[in-house]
Amino acid sequence: MNQYGNNDILKDDEELEKARERYGIGMDGQGFSLLREGREIQANGTFGIYNKHEGYNYIHGEIDFPVALDRFFGVQTNKSRHNVHKDMKKAMAAHLEDVRLKAYYDNQKDGTENNELKENGPKIPESELIGKRIRPLLKQPRLTDEEIRSAEAMRLEMLLEEKERYEALISPRIEEVKQNLADAESNGDDESINTLTYTLNELTEVQREWIERIESRWMTHSPNRIFIGDTISRDVYKMRDAGDEAHITINNQTEFYRKVYSKVLNADHKSLKLKTLMDLMFSSLGYAEFLDGKSSQEKSMFWQVAREEVSLHIDQFVKLMPDHDNGGESDES
CATH class of the missing domain: 1.20.58 (Methane Monooxygenase Hydroxylase; Chain G, domain 1)
Known part of the structure; x- marks a missing residue:
């Protein structure tokens, strides 16, 4: 008996796998081909990015790198052997995380x-995924070993x-x-x-x-992370210094959250795009506050005042918006 308790199912699975293999899409055919300036040096590797599974996350792709990155991919002098550095594996996993998640969702059994x-x-x-990818381009705070x-x-x-x-x-x-x-x-x-x-x-x-x-x-490290919760304040968002990251919490007790942010938490593509744009806006504000707060207490105090003023203006603007949940009238009417 197989995992489903039926030999007929096992036979069907084996025949299906054989049919897939004929077209190069079976279990053995998935994974990433590692190319060194276009020449394949490894086929069908996972590199710790994902686990092979024909039903949940079937992936096939290529990772092509220039000779300048040989030391990160552990390419030895004779070019015949390699051992990808663990930090490079982490970087690739972070860069390809959204690809892996898309494969997972696309291949789920319905x-x-x-x-x-x-x-x-x-x-x-x-x-957050975008933040991980662009982190090398961002200004980084100076941190002690203890802070890290x-x-x-x-x-x-x-x-x-x-x-x-x-x-x-x-x-x-x-x-x-x-x-x-x-x-x-x-x-x-x-x-x-x-x-x-x-x-x-x-x-x-x-x-x-x-x-x-x-x-x-x-x-894996990300310069910015977005959360939702009660900040025990009237601010639309709050930034918390998490050592080497800026953690931004969207306040779920505000009119902005009720009328705007909560409306884009649905799973459809359009809503997720709008949410990402808003998250990037708050991430930019939060990361700027994070960097300034690392440099001086005076700048940190400035951001507290600035955040209160930004929140006040957002609140005033949102209150003038028609409230579709209450017949389309604004709160000022």
């Missing part, structure tokens, strides 16, 4: 009862907190399916065994993908 659970999984804001260690410890703490939060969301569902599967096996219910085994495998894969995504987010 029509299962777990789709809603998948949609509620951890997400990496697009503005403190920032890394903070990221690890946030990684563990996010893991725990999402484990609490999916683990009860997995345990429920395991119990139902045990009951089905006790009763000899082959049909239920097949269905529940498939569901369990799918949930386990979702859990693994969630953990992988969370680790990818927090184990």
Whole structure:
């Protein structure tokens, strides 16, 4: 018996895989080809960017690098051997994170009862992915070794907190399916065994993908990170110095959030583009405040006042907007 409890399914899977291989799209054909100025030196590698899976994240692509980067890709003198440096693997993983996530979403199996659970999984804001890519172009604060260690410890703490939060969301569902599967096996219910085994495998894969995504987010550095929460103030946003990163929280207790920001949290493409643009705007403000705050207390105080004034003007402008939730009248009418 295979993972679905049925030899016929296993046979079908093998035949399907053989058919895919004939066209070069099977398990062995996926991954990245590593090219040194156009010449392939490795085929179908994952380089720690993703795990191969024909149903969730099928990827095939090329990574072409110039000879100037030989030392980062560990190319040895005779050009026949190489060993990609771990920092380069991290950089490639950060650069290709949005590609990997798109492959994951594009290849998800449709029509299962777990789709809603998948949609509620951890997400990496697009503005954060952009921040990771452009980080080398941004001005960087001067940090002590202690500040760097403190920032890394903070990221690890946030990684563990996010893991725990999402484990609490999916683990009860997995345990429920395991119990139902045990009951089905006790009763000899082959049909239920097949269905529940498939569901369990799918949930386990979702859990693994969630953990992988969370680790990818927090184990790589980003100059900016966007959060949503109550800042206990009237400010539209708040910046927190996280050592080597600017953490920007959008205040969910403001008119701006209710009338504007909350409207672009839907999953459709147009809304996500608008959200990304707003996130980049707040990231720019937050990162500027972050850099100035590192240089002097006086500049830090200036930004506190500036943030209050910006928030006041945004609030006044938003109050003049028609409130579509209340018949289209502005708050001033």
